[in-house]
Amino acid sequence: MHAFVLNSCLSLALAGSNETDKLALLEFKARITTDPFGVMSSWNETIHFCQWHGVTCGHRHKRITMLTLRSLKLGGSISPHVGNLSFLRVFNLKNNSFSHDIPPEIGRLRKLQVLALYNNSLSGEIPTNLSGCSELNYIYIGGNLLEGSVPKELGTLSKLKEFVIDDNHHTGSIPYSFSNISSLESFGAIFNNLGGIIPDIFGRLTNFYFLGLDGNVLSGTIPPSVFNHSSLETFAVGLNYNLQGTFPSNLGNSCPSLQTFAISYNQFSGIIPVSISNASKLFELALRDNQLHGEVPSLKNLHNLGRFTLGDNHLGSGGTGDDLSFLCDLTNATGLQYLEFDSNNFGGTLPQCVANLSYSLVSFYVAYNSIFGNIPNAMENLHNLETIRLSGNQFSGLIPPDIGRLPKLYEVYMETNSLTGNVPSSFGNLSRLAHLHLEDNNLQGTIPSTLSQCPNLVNLTLGGNNFTGIISPELIRLSSSYVHLDLSRNHLTGFLPTEVGQLINLEHLDVSRNLLSGEIPPSLGNCKTIQYLYLQENFFQGTIPSDLSSLRGIETLSLARNNLSGTIPKFLENFTFLQSLNLSYNNLEGAVPIEGVFQNATATSVQGNTKLCGGIPELQLPKCEFRHSGKRGLSLTLKLVISLLCGLSGAFFSFSVLYLCCFRSKNKKDPSSDSEKFRMVSYQSLLKATDGFSSANLIGMGSFGSVYKGLLDQGETTIAIKVLNLDRHGASKSFIAECEALKNIRHRNLVKVLSACSGFDYRGSNFKALIYEFMVNGSLEEWLHPAQTSIDTNQRPRSLTFSQRLNIAIDVAMALDYLHRQCHVPIVHCDLKPSNVLLDNDMIGHVGDFGLARFLPKTLEDGFGNQSSSTGVKGTIGYTPPEYGMGHEVWPQGDVYSYGILLLEMFTGKRPTGDMFQGSSNLHNFVKAALPEQVLEIVDPVLIQEKVEGEMSANQCRTEASTTIRIKFEESLISILETGVACSADLPGERLDITNATAVMCRIRNKL
Structure with missing residues (x-):
């Protein structure tokens, strides 16, 4: 009888516990506000809760042991009731959109072993009472919006193996209390704001293999105990900028398991340890932007090396020795993808063995060293090469035609060398080529029109060479992709082709210091996105085309030292973005405008034009005077003609006044004509309309700026204000494009632009904004x-x-x-x-x-x-x-x-x-x-x-x-x-x- 009662009570207790788990799940479901895949629909009364999606129960007591709902795009907040799942061992919500805080009630889960909340939108601080989860082995809470310091209380989690808080906003220092966690194997906190030093907490760790601290603000030196672990696989402390010190000479021996050694963008000094070659499992060796010096040791044992970056150091002797002998060792690295040793002191010649580097090589950076001699042939073996940078060296000889046979080549940088000969016609085969920089060499011949066969060529710079002949129309007509085109400082002759007007995405054009003649083609006015136009030091003649009035986004215009004539166009006054205008040493005449860029004497140069007058006083030009016909009296015939003309003019004027008075009601002004130009609104008006651009009025974020809600005209007109972030590349161009597109189009289904603002804010910085009709929905x-x-479940x-x-x-x-x-x-x-x-x-x-x-x-x-x-x-x-x-x-x-x-x-x-x-x-x-x-x-x-x-x-x-x-x-x-x-x-x-x-x-x- 007693046994029966005991079993009955036990059954009731278990039933109550099961009900507690079920209720906790229902509370969890109630906080879900976004469920695009409908996974929560399975959480209903038709099946037992242990069969609900993502729920796993124990076999004996049917208590929930695992709640795994990862990568389902779920949104909402995490219910505090999860703290009632007392048998829970795994709680995994990775890759969703949960927001708000991590509930501190999770600290009640005494059996919890895995807490995986990675890649959500959680905010607030890490709950200190997570220390109550004494069985925790793994904490993955990176990729959120968490802030505050890492709680020192977590140092009591004696069974913790992996702790990952990457990509958050944590501050403070790394707790020294973590030295008590002898089971710790991995500590990841990349891209936070952790400061202070890296504490010496690694001495008691027997299986430690991962330390990731990239992208923080740590300083000081590295504790020697870090390198006493033969199990260490990843050591990543790059992008801290202030870490310093040297590395032990036995690094490769003490850490033979190293796969990643990344210290870029710090202040480390000394030499690269010779023993590094003994870490034969190395895949990434990232040493860029430090203070390292000396030679690069032998790397012949690094067969697994995939990334080797050591640019921006002081490596190499700068002499004629064998600074680059290590490159031949790297032919053993059959999976090498990135090889970058630019901006050092490497001297000597580039060995022929570079042609035998890995077939997988994607980037090859050797720029800004002291390397001389020829560029090695047979580089067509590097079939996957996308970027080659040889700039700023002393390379001579011809450009190997083999480079034109690399099918994936995207960038070629060979500027500032002593290369000679022609540009290989094989470059026309580079269908993916986007950037070709060959300026400041000794190249000659004509510019090959085969470059027009490169459909993706955005940036072509050939300035500072000895090119002759004309600018082939085919070079421009067949390729309209150019954004940056620089042919300056050569010996080019003939006209600037009218086809240049087809380059409607062009932002930078420089043909200065050549022998070009003829008139400036009016078709240049079609290049509405152009920002920098350099035509100086040629033999251009004629007037400045009125078609250039459409270049409203231009920032620099230089027409100096040509044979241009006529007057200075008034439209130049209206160029809002124009910061530098050079018209000097031409044959221009007449009055110099006084508005816009002409108000700034340091931004405008008109010297050497002897027939100019007026302008602002700082230009020191003579005053403009009207020219009279002479001292002799008018003939009788001429007087009669003038009198007759004056009489006719007076009669016509009287009739015109009468006509306007009688018929103006029939000829009202077209109201649409004023809408063709935007009514400019001041910065102060927008500041007031948005309550100082308050975050409370922020209604959206875009590629080039932010959108605010505002009230104009004493609160009577609701508007939307798009404020451009001018620090973003292309923002000014976007502003111009949107103005051009919207000012002349009207349609029921297009957003109506009401006004614009272009000026300066209270700090003197450029400010640009567009004002739209507000869309309430x-x-x-x-x-x-x-x-x-909202967490209100009644609000759908x-x-x-x-x-x-x-x-x-x-x-x-x-x-x-x-x-x-x-x-x-x-x-x-x-x-x-x-x-x-x-x-x-x-x-x-x-x-x-x-x-x-x-x-x-x-x-x-x-x-x-x-x-x-x-x-x-x-x-x-x-x-x-x-x-x-x-x-x-x-x-x-x-x-x-x-x-x-x-x-x-x-x-x-x-x-x-x-x-x-x-x-x-x-x-x-x-x-x-x-x-x-x-x-x-x-x-x-x-x-x-x-x-x-x-x-x-x-x-x-x-x-x-x-x-x-x-x-x-x-x-x-x-x-x-x-x-x-x-x-x-x-x-x-x-x-x-x-x-x-x-x-x-x-x-x-x-x-x-």
Whole structure:
């Protein structure tokens, strides 16, 4: 009887414990606000909680021992009730989007062995009472937003093996209490803000193999005890900048298991230990940017070496000896990928054995040393080489033609040497070449037009050589990808080709100090993105073309020492960004303007033009005077003619006044004319409108700046203000592109720009902003992927209905059709994605953010000119068409691809960059494979729920209506997704035209 009662009580206790676990899971589920894969749907009463997704129970008592929900895009906060899972051994939420603090209640989990919260958005500090988890072996909490110091209390976790807090915001020092953890094997805290010294806590650690402290602010020397562990595999302390000291001579003997030894960007001195070759397992030896000196020892035993970087030190003798003999040792490293020893004192010649380096070699940096002699031949063996940097040495002789046979070559830097001969025509075979730097050598001959066969060539610098002949039109016409083109300081003759106007992505053009003649081609005005234009010291003649007035983003313009004539154009006053203007030593005449750059005498040079007058006093030019006809009196005939003309003019003037008074009501001013130019708003007005650019008014972040909500006109007008971050490369260019794109286009589905601001803030720094009509419903991104921060489970994330999504998709299509087909100058958006589609109060879609837009002048041949290149257009991964990655020019079909991906994302709810799309898998193929039979399995679950509710509502009336709803719903979904697949085809020829896509979408809507 007593045994029966005891067993009954035990059963009740166990049942209560199971119920506690279940309730804890339900509380955990309640805090989940984002569940794109629907994994929480399995957490229901139809099955036992031990069978719920990610839950593992023990066999005996059915208590939860593991909760593993990694890489599921879950969002929300971690419920404190997890502290009630008293049997939990593994808690793994890696690679999700959990936010808020780590609940201190986790410290109650006495049996917990693994805590894995890596790569979320957790904030706050590490709970000190994690020290209560006495069985903890592994703590992985890196990749979050955690801050504060590392609790010294964790030093009591006597069984801890691995502690990883990488990529957080931790401060303070490394706790000395960790010396008590004799079981510790790995300590990872890279990219935090830890300071102080590295404490000597490693003496008692018997199995220690990993120390990762890169990217902190540590100082001092390295404790010798670190190198007393034969088990040490990774020693990484780079990017601390203030660590110093030398390394033990027996380093390779005491640490034979080393695989990574990374100390770059510090103050380490001394020599590289000779024994390093005995660490035969080394894969990465990163010594860059320290104070190391002496010679590089033999590396013949490092067969596994994959990365060897020792640039920016004081290595080498600078003489004619065998400083580079170690390179021949590296031929044994068959997997070597990165070899960088630039900016040292290496002398001698580059040995021929470099041609026998690893087939896997990707980067070869030897720049800025004292190396002389010829560049070795047979380098075509380095088949995977992408970057070769030989700059700033004393190389002589010819450029080996073999280099033109490296199929993956992306960058060639050979400037500032003594190379002779011609540029090999084989360079035209380098289809991936983007940067070719050959300036400041002794190269000669003509510039090979075969370089035009390099479709991705962005940066071509050939200045400071002995090139002769003309600038071939083919060099420019056949390759419109140039962003930086420097042909200066040569002996080039002839005209500057008019084809230069096709380089509409050009930012820097320098043809100065040549023998060029003729007029400056007006087509240069098509290069609207140009920032630096150097044409000085040639023989250009004629006037400064008025077409250059379109170069509103130019910062430096030099036309000095030519034969230019005429007056100084007034449009130069209006160039907001112009900081340096040199017009000296020409034949210019007339008055010098006094606005814009002309207000700054140090930024403007007009000397040597003897016929100029006026300007600001600092220019010390003579005053402008009107010229009179002479002292002799007028003839009687001339007087009669003048009197007659004056009488006629007076009569005409009187009639004009009468006409205006009588008929001006019939000829009112076109109100649209004023909107062609933006009404400039002051910085002070925007400062006041945003309450000092308060973070409370921050409503978004973009590639080139931040967006704030503001109130203008005494709070009567709500606006959105895009403030450019001018420290970001390309931000000024983006500002200009957006101004140019938006000032002359008007459409219901385009974001309306109201004004602009270009000036200085209170610190004197440049300030630029664009002011838009405020869209109260935010971006499409926020609706498709709501970032719910509230923990109120009764507050559902906002979502879009099927009808709303269809209407917005049509709005976007109409906007693109307008940009591509109806604008006077066709415009390609280049960055269409959900965050760039904004929704107004009526949920009407508006396409915005034209910072990457490109203009495409029409041609008679194919409707659009081959005028722009995708090179330099970043766009957004997942939405950018595949042909841009292969160097294809920007064109409307690129936007069509982006629209197709946007359409698929809108109706599946899946991002094109989601974790489920890896390798060759992508959103396009995922949807294509499911059509048409499995359409309901891939669409956004929100739409399925909407359909179910619609059927339930219809069933209250009649079953036939329910069937009709379901059929129309499925047919419409299939048609929409088929349109998205057709628009996002990999092959451009298979894509729908945007006009046809718009028509299809409208037909779908009309059938509903």
